[in-house]
Amino acid sequence: MKLLRRLKLKSRMILVLGLMALVQTGFIGLFAVHYLHQSLDEQIGQRALDVAKTIAATPQIIAAVQRRDSEYLQPISMRLAEETQARFVVIGDKDGVRLAHPRPEKIGHSMSDDEGDDNSPALVDGKGYLSKALGSMGWSMRGKTPIFSNETGEIVGLVSVGYHLDHVDQIIQRYSITLVAVIIASFLLSALIAVWFAHHFKQAIFGLEPEQIARLFDEQKATLESVREGIIAINAQGRITTFNRPAIETLGLPEDIELTGRHITEVLPESAMMEVLNTGEPQFDEEVWRQDHSIIANRLPLKQGEKITGVVSSFRRKDEVAMVSKKLTRIQQYADSLRSQSHEYSNKLHTIAGLIQIGATDEALALIGQESQSHQELINLLVSAVPDPILAGCLLGKYNRAREMGLQLEIDPESKMSALPEKLPREDLVSIIGNLIDNALEATWEHSGTGGKVTLSMTDLGRDLIFEIEDQGPGVEEQNQDKIFEKGFSSKEKEGHGFGLHLVKSLLGSIGGMVTCESAESGGSRFIVYIPKNQA
Structure with a gap:
């Protein structure tokens, strides 16, 4: 053996x-x-x-x-x-x-x-x-x-x-010789058939040995169970051949259900996997509603040569994808804020050091006082108007970011945002306001250059929290004021744009809010955000 x-x-x-x-x-x-x-x-x-x-x-x-x-x-x-x-x-x-x-x-x-x-x-x-x-x-x-x-x-x-x-x-001896010859011929024929069959069989299993197939099967099983995305595969007849535990959890199926061998339409009547099986065209980032939540699905056909042998689908709840996007956005905002503060204070320290070296101590002290006074005024405003430390920290970071760009972020002194609901996700709020301010700063800097201004007004009166952000950019054409919130739409020709405002609208939709865009008197754009205080 x-x-x-x-x-x-x-x-x-x-x-x-x-x-x-x-x-x-x-x-x-x-x-x-x-x-x-x-x-x-x-x-x-x-x-x-x-x-x-x-x-x-x-x-x-x-x-x-x-x-x-x-x-x-x-x-x-x-x-x-x-x-x-x-x-x-x-x-x-x-x-x-x-x-x-x-x-x-x-x-x-x-x-x-x-x-x-x-x-x-x-x-x-x-x-x-x-x-x-x-x-x-x-x-x-x-x-x-x-x-x-x-x-x-x-x-x-x-x-x-x-x-x-x-x-x-x-007679027996004569027949025995004939039988021996027949046995040898049968053995040789069987050997030739065995060679052909073994060669054909090896091609069918891609030249793998049984031990390699067993190891790959164990690895595939472990991999399927380790990934967080749900995975389902069907064969050419539309019957399920592979699935993992996250697939059952994501689709909300019973824990003890046996999927192997069942037709995909029995488990998911509205699945588009049969469409991919028939057409051979892959589908990427398709949004599908399942019960009370949305799923982002990818479907790819499996092929052997030109023949379609099945379809594999990977999917994940949309809220998990949105959560990852929000975390990445928040990390980017923190990084930008820290970089802005570091860059700004580095410039101020170099200026103060230069004034001291040339003996202009009075000017150095005046600059220090002016810097302290402007920051102290902003901090006092944020402390009184925005008691929430997360939102206040975000606004302080954007203020420093604006100064680094040579712009001014002006917060309306009459602003008041002290009635933030406890159920309102702070990371969602920071992502919404941060993305809108970043867009406003970029539009103002590209159109007006240094010296431009972005204004922010906040109020918590009434049933909604209202944020108004106005820039001095080129503005948005009236026919595009609704399209700019669509995924991938951007007035800029550079790649990588067209996702920030889409994320803003998606986040507002998840908390029951809305955003509108209109033309400002300065020629730029004004974005108005409405967030209901009564969070479900």
């Missing part, structure tokens, strides 16, 4: 199939030889018995046996043996004493002495029978039958006709 495992799959298949063919043909050959031998024995024995019965029914033979006339019977028996091609014809009386025999010296002796057979079935029971025994003439197949008197019907003697088995052995 160890040696067999060391061989390649192709070699193993050739060896096993070849040995199987050898054993099968060998078994069939032995059975054929045995059956032929037995059939020939029976045919020769039946012929011997028929000849014996014919001789026993001859009136001259019956009369000579009754007279015990060996001189008459001896030459007749020799002639009959020659005519019937028998090995011998032996005639005996009712006591089993030979009256005719190919060897004259045996005449007068009992037939049972050296013929190795019991004559009682013929002499006592009066029945003809066959026997295979070693007698005085060697191994022979014999047919023995009693001789009945024509007058009384009594048994008066018996006739034994024998045929040598040398002829049978010659």
Whole structure:
């Protein structure tokens, strides 16, 4: 077994199939030889018995046996043996004493002495029978039958006709050589078929060994269960072949359901996997509603050459994708804020250091005081108007970002945002306001250059939280004021734009809010955000 495992799959298949063919043909050959031998024995024995019965029914033979006339019977028996091609014809009386025999010296002796057979079935029971025994003439197949008197019907003697088995052995030997040749030819043919089949089988499994297939299966199973995305695969008939635990959880199916072998339309009647199976066209980032949540799905056809053999689909809840986007956006905002502050304070420190080196200490102190006063005023405004530290920190970071760009972020001193609901996700709010301010700063800087201004006004009066962000950019054409919130739409030709405002609208939709865009008096754009205080 160890040696067999060391061989390649192709070699193993050739060896096993070849040995199987050898054993099968060998078994069939032995059975054929045995059956032929037995059939020939029976045919020769039946012929011997028929000849014996014919001789026993001859009136001259019956009369000579009754007279015990060996001189008459001896030459007749020799002639009959020659005519019937028998090995011998032996005639005996009712006591089993030979009256005719190919060897004259045996005449007068009992037939049972050296013929190795019991004559009682013929002499006592009066029945003809066959026997295979070693007698005085060697191994022979014999047919023995009693001789009945024509007058009384009594048994008066018996006739034994024998045929040598040398002829049978010659026939068996001749057929055995033929069978051996057939066995060898069958083995060679089976070996060729085994080579072809093994080669075809290896191609079907991409040249992999059984151990490699088992390892890949274990790896695939572990991989499917380790990924967080749901995965379902179907075959060419639309029946499920592969699925993982996240697929059941994402689709909200029962935990104990068995999906393997079921048609995809039985589990997911509205699935588009059958469409991909029929058309062969992949589908990416398709949004599908399942019960009370949205799913982002990708579907790819599986192909062997040009033939489609199945479809695999991976999917994930949209809120998880949105959560990842929000986290990335928030991290980017934090990084921008830190970079802005670092860059701004680095410039201010270099300026102060230069003033001190040239002896302009009064100017250095005035700059320090001015910087402290402007920051302190902003901090005081944020502390009084925006008690929430997360939103206040976001606005402070955007203020520093604007100053780094040579712009001014002006917060309306009449702003008030102290009634933020506890259920309102702070990361959503930061992503919404941060994206809108970033867009406003970029639009203002590209259109007006340094010295431009972005204004922010906030109010929590009434049932909604309202944020107004106005820039000094080129503005948005009226026919595009609704399209700018669509995914991928952007007025800029550079790649990578067209996703920030789409994310803003998506986040507002998840918390029941809305955003509008209109033209500002300054020529730029004004974005107004409405967020209901009553969060479900």
